[in-house]
Amino acid sequence: MDKQYPVRQWAHGAALVVSQLEAQGVRQVFGIPGAKIDKVFDSLLDSSIRIIPVRHEANAAFMAAAVGRITGKAGVALVTSGPGCSNLITGMATANSEGDPVVALGGAVKRADKAKQVHQSMDTVAMFSPVTKYAVEVTAPDALAEVVSNAFRAAEQGRPGSAFVSLPQDVVDGPVSGKVLPASGAPQMGAAPDDAIDQVAKLIAQAKNPIFLLGLMASQPENSKALRRLLETSHIPVTSTYQAAGAVNQDNFSRFAGRVGLFNNQAGDRLLQLADLVICIGYSPVEYEPAMWNSGNATLVHIDVLPAYEERNYTPDVELVGDIAGTLNKLAQNIDHRLVLSPQAAEILRDRQHQRELLDRRGARRWTSTARRWWPSRWIIAITRC
Secondary structure (H helix, E strand, O other), X not given: OOOOOOOEEEOOHHHHHHHHHHHOOOOEEEEOOOHHHHHHHHHHHOOOOEEEEOOOHHHHHHHHHHHHHHHOOOEEEEEOOOHHHHOOHHHHHHHHHHOOOEEEEEEEOOHHHOOOXXXXXXXXXXXXXXXXXXXXXXXXXXXXXXXXXXXXXXXXXXXXXXXXEEEEHHHHHOOEXXXXXXXXXXXXOOOOOHHHHHHHHHHHHHOOXXXXXXXXXXXXXXXXXXXXXXXXXXXXXXXEEHHHOOOOOHHHHHHEEEEEOOOOOOHHHXXXXXXXXXXXXXXXXXXXOHHHHOOOOOEEEEEEOOOOOOEOOEOOOEEEEOOHHHHHHHHHHOOOOOOOOOHHHHHHHHHHHHHHHHHOOOHHHHHHHHHHHHOOOOOOOOOOOO
């Protein structure tokens, strides 16, 4: 059973907010202090959470999104009222469209001042609702823990995204009676239905030029492990959007056509145009506009935790909705032979591999290609220009 916390009296709501962040496993908070939210910053000083100041609120959202992308757990931004919140918009909208889990806590004027023309009063919930998965203002002190907890659930579950919580000054400054809620794990989903998986396995057996198109959700740790088993079993060529970076490891580079999403002239684009079967894994149209890659001549399969968001150029023939890792593992079990590449596909992949080898001899790529051969593939290497 999860750890249970007792109901207790808190000197101020900010202390309960910070304790709830600790229960969620938050290790750092990015932000800029301000009058309406100073009590929360003060409480952070007495906690296990590290405060990382930024120079602009948008950077707090971008840095929190980086934490979310790397760890899978929501990064946290903390800003003051008014322009402190409005400056977050670009970062929060980006995190939501890119699928990065972020929770932003924004200060607000006292509840009694909401309808008055006072300094830094604005309807931030209305402002954030169109660009987040969840935007709520805490209207009663005893709802603090549950609103923050639900923000994390919204940000991290399903297709990840951003969540915003508005904290009125009197709610975080005044005393409150309440308890911390234990962090809840993601609900366990089952794999897609067996008959649908069998149908896709038959399509793979019949296809001459199948290809996997990977999206953001394919890069999550458990999904990428299952994907690698599927690639080793099927030997089907694979390409990915930029959001799916890291989903394909170096052991499968011989079938990896690189990333697509900018110019529609990459090796992956050529394979997509050649394909008679495109299997999209963890993909959302926001990552790479379907009109750019869908020739309309291929059977289209959608594998994700959510049903496809259909549009004119993205109407899947088969959908496998459920736990992605479980679905890929079952699909791998139903594939009984490895694909023999068509001459055209083989030529495209040979050309891509030759390009990769040439690039690996130049500049920073020369160093990283050497490191890749010696260091574990789970390591993250970051290179910056001084």
